Amino acid sequence: MAGRREECLWKKHIAEQLKLRDRVQRQAFEEIIHQYNRLLEKSDLQAVLSERLQTDKYDQSRHDLSPGSDASRNDALSQEMAQMRIKHQEELTELHKKRGELAQNVIELNNQIQLKDKEIQSNEAKMLEYQQQISGLEGECRELRSQLQDLERANQTLKDEYDALQITFSALEEKLRRTTEDNQELVSRWMAEKAQEANRLNAENEKDCRRRQAKLQKELADAAKEPLPIDPDDDIEVLSEEAGGKGPGEASPNRPLSRTPSKRISQPPPGLLDSISNIFGRRRSLNSYGSSPENAEMASGSSVDVRVPSTALHIFDAHDGEVNAVRFSPGSRLLATGGMDRRVKLWEVVSGHCEQKGALTGSNAGITSIEFDSAGSYLLAASNDFASRIWTVDDYRLRHTLTGHSGKVLAARFLLDNARIVSGSYDRTLKLWDLRSKVCMKTVFAGSSCNDIVCTEQCVMSGHFDKKVRFWDIRAESIVRELELLGRVTSLDLNPDRTELLACSRDDLVKIIDLRTNAVRQTFSAQGFKCGSDWTRVTFSPDGSYVAAGSAEGTLFVWNVLTGKLDRTLDKGHSSAVNSVSWSPSGTFVVSVEKGSKAVLWSDM
Numbered sequence: 001m002a003g004r005r006e007e008c009l010w011k012k013h014i015a016e017q018l019k020l021r022d023r024v025q026r027q028a029f030e031e032i033i034h035q036y037n038r039l040l041e042k043s044d045l046q047a048v049l050s051e052r053l054q055t056d057k058y059d060q061s062r063h064d065l066s067p068g069s070d071a072s073r074n075d076a077l078s079q080e081m082a083q084m085r086i087k088h089q090e091e092l093t094e095l096h097k098k099r100g101e102l103a104q105n106v107i108e109l110n111n112q113i114q115l116k117d118k119e120i121q122s123n124e125a126k127m128l129e130y131q132q133q134i135s136g137l138e139g140e141c142r143e144l145r146s147q148l149q150d151l152e153r154a155n156q157t158l159k160d161e162y163d164a165l166q167i168t169f170s171a172l173e174e175k176l177r178r179t180t181e182d183n184q185e186l187v188s189r190w191m192a193e194k195a196q197e198a199n200r201l202n203a204e205n206e207k208d209c210r211r212r213q214a215k216l217q218k219e220l221a222d223a224a225k226e227p228l229p230i231d232p233d234d235d236i237e238v239l240s241e242e243a244g245g246k247g248p249g250e251a252s253p254n255r256p257l258s259r260t261p262s263k264r265i266s267q268p269p270p271g272l273l274d275s276i277s278n279i280f281g282r283r284r285s286l287n288s289y290g291s292s293p294e295n296a297e298m299a300s301g302s303s304v305d306v307r308v309p310s311t312a313l314h315i316f317d318a319h320d321g322e323v324n325a326v327r328f329s330p331g332s333r334l335l336a337t338g339g340m341d342r343r344v345k346l347w348e349v350v351s352g353h354c355e356q357k358g359a360l361t362g363s364n365a366g367i368t369s370i371e372f373d374s375a376g377s378y379l380l381a382a383s384n385d386f387a388s389r390i391w392t393v394d395d396y397r398l399r400h401t402l403t404g405h406s407g408k409v410l411a412a413r414f415l416l417d418n419a420r421i422v423s424g425s426y427d428r429t430l431k432l433w434d435l436r437s438k439v440c441m442k443t444v445f446a447g448s449s450c451n452d453i454v455c456t457e458q459c460v461m462s463g464h465f466d467k468k469v470r471f472w473d474i475r476a477e478s479i480v481r482e483l484e485l486l487g488r489v490t491s492l493d494l495n496p497d498r499t500e501l502l503a504c505s506r507d508d509l510v511k512i513i514d515l516r517t518n519a520v521r522q523t524f525s526a527q528g529f530k531c532g533s534d535w536t537r538v539t540f541s542p543d544g545s546y547v548a549a550g551s552a553e554g555t556l557f558v559w560n561v562l563t564g565k566l567d568r569t570l571d572k573g574h575s576s577a578v579n580s581v582s583w584s585p586s587g588t589f590v591v592s593v594e595k596g597s598k599a600v601l602w603s604d605m
Helices: 002-064 071-225 270-279 293-301
Strands: 311-317 323-328 334-339 344-350 353-360 367-372 378-383 387-392 398-403 409-414 420-425 429-434 439-445 450-455 459-464 468-473 478-484 489-494 500-505 509-514 519-524 546-550 556-560 566-570 578-583 590-594 598-603
Touching: 002 071, 071 519, 311 353, 323 590, 323 598, 334 367, 334 590, 353 598, 378 409, 387 409, 387 420, 420 450, 429 450, 459 489, 459 500, 468 489, 509 546, 546 578, 546 590
Parallel strands: 323 367, 323 578, 367 409, 409 450, 450 489
Antiparallel strands: 311 598, 323 334, 334 344, 344 353, 367 378, 378 387, 387 398, 409 420, 420 429, 429 439, 450 459, 459 468, 468 478, 489 500, 500 509, 509 519, 546 556, 556 566, 578 590, 590 598
């Protein structure tokens, strides 16, 4: 039915177009044809009239030539007839001329009509072709409309499914958030309980050690009082009155000799002492009063007057761009900062303000790490141009450029002898450099990008992208041990006695690792503390009693190591993520730098 209706429509349309053409093209020639027909009728009427006139004239001439007419009248009539004939002949000639012109016009118009007929035929053919195209396009439109409806239905179905999935995702995300918070709380509680258990075990071990020492001293005292029989094979020299004097240490023949029990004193297990003394570079022993190393550490750290910062004394623009590193000199006189503007700047702290003293240039890329030697005469900086450089602090001159890494150098540190340097790179290698010969002595493949390094005399501790802290023996070029954390390690630092290692990781936790037990002793976290990058640096206080770290929101957090709790939060200084924190060796100032260009000097003043 629809096909017949469409067929009737286009037929009707063609008929209307033909009628319109007939009206338009016929109207232009209708008046000409009508005039032409009138001329033909007039010409025929004129011919009939001329014939009739001739006939009448002939009859009248015959009547006039009768005997009763006179010659003069006939002449006048003949002249009048001749004039009329000439006039009619001229009119006839003129009419024939017009008839020829009209005939020529008719021929031209017929030619034009033929041309128009041809145009009409071609237009009709085109119309048929266009009509076929229109029919095909209408069919395609119907198919496209059907496909569009199907797509709309499918789109609506997908939209409904997406809405349902979004609701499910929101619910799961909320559940994940709650689960993460619960997990964080459980981990914190577990770590706190673990720390308490470790403290309890340490206390029990100390009690045990003191008990064993007291027992050993008592046994030694009892053994000193007991007489020992003299064997002939004994190598103890027998003193006589003649050979000895009369001092308090003399021996009489009547007094039994006693054997010195020093050789029988039981020594502590040598493995732990050897590993600590040989690897970590410091031998610990009991002092003259029999106190433990922990008491000695507290006595050594008590000489430093550490002030917990509470106020931002000075906020200043340190570099043109991001500031990556900051470090105090050993004498707390100078402060060094390094940034993405390829410079290391030296600052002097005067009356609670930082005044620039100079700039160390020569790096071809941003500075990633800064370190002073133990005397404060040299400054070591690692940079993103695959090299480490050493400057002299007094004259700001570049002394050494150590190249050899195939990736950006993220950390470089002096060893305790100040004659060797260890650098860690993004190319997953650690290199040991000798400053006397200015060559790379050893290259160790760590297996993961090294983000930070701390050093003792014979041991290098490195934090890596694969969440591991590795302990390297420089002499053996091998891993002594390794410890895996829950996130990528961003920073390492040693306490003043080099018995505890501070580690910050991307799981937003700061941990203290006991190097004697190779276990995490304390874990610090806080609401709002978030590690901002893979090279966020944290630090111990000079006495090891506090830990300072910067957050991604620009807040400075300070924890108390003794209590394990957050001591204070400083949030009025930075406007972007804190990259590094340094505590002055005097314990008076703390400096923090950010991803912007700012540096903040903190103190308790």
